[in-house]
Amino acid sequence: MAGLKVITPPAIEPVTWQEVAAQLRYDDPDQAIIDQIEALITAAREWCEGYQNRAYVTQTLELALDQWPCGGTIELPRPPLQSVTSVSYTDADGNAETWDSANYIVDDYDFVGRVVRKRTASWPSVRLAEVNGVKVLYVAGYGDAAEDVPQRIRQAIIALVAHWFDHGRCDPPPAVYALLDLDRVVPV
Numbered sequence: 001m002a003g004l005k006v007i008t009p010p011a012i013e014p015v016t017w018q019e020v021a022a023q024l025r026y027d028d029p030d031q032a033i034i035d036q037i038e039a040l041i042t043a044a045r046e047w048c049e050g051y052q053n054r055a056y057v058t059q060t061l062e063l064a065l066d067q068w069p070c071g072g073t074i075e076l077p078r079p080p081l082q083s084v085t086s087v088s089y090t091d092a093d094g095n096a097e098t099w100d101s102a103n104y105i106v107d108d109y110d111f112v113g114r115v116v117r118k119r120t121a122s123w124p125s126v127r128l129a130e131v132n133g134v135k136v137l138y139v140a141g142y143g144d145a146a147e148d149v150p151q152r153i154r155q156a157i158i159a160l161v162a163h164w165f166d167h168g169r170c171d172p173p174p175a176v177y178a179l180l181d182l183d184r185v186v187p188v
Contacts, residue, residue, distance in 0.1 A: 043169075
């Protein structure tokens with residue numbers, strides 16, 4: 001089994017309340033409307049990231065695995081991958097160790113980033129903790145600024161927020177799916 005946690009969430013959202021207010025044609029919304037829009041922006045970003053299986057603005061994630069993979073690769077969900085901070089493991093006695101980065105290569109070119117074990121290395125041969133014995137801490141996202149996120153994704157978030165604002169939390173309109181399907185990562 002594998003699990004994924006957001007350790008450090010994005011510092012900003014990929015769109016602003018002003019961009020959404022412009023879409024809604026609100027020239028001067030009151031604070032209650034602004035608060036509602038900002039809450040919807042976060043929810044829409046989370047929905048879009050979940051649908052696309054991507055990270056938008058820089059965030060730190062931790063992937064936990066119950067065992068080392070059979071092959072030599074650990075795929076890291078929620079691309080694009082920026083960097084790998086550490087690969088660690090916990091043995092059955094609860095002792096945590098960091099696996100030396102000299103043992104692996106970080107592949108940030110692939111569609112889904114990955115940690116690739118070097119041919120000269122092998123996975124540590126210890127009895128792992130029963131659950132979450134292997135953890136990979138990494139940074140993902142298009143960048144630190146809203147402008148780093150592709151425009152089609154930003155537009156999908158704006159459209160989804162406007163739709164939810166006007167119609168309540170119902171299914172997204174087809175335009176949102178169309179914008180997000182272009183580079184959606186489909187889990188295997």
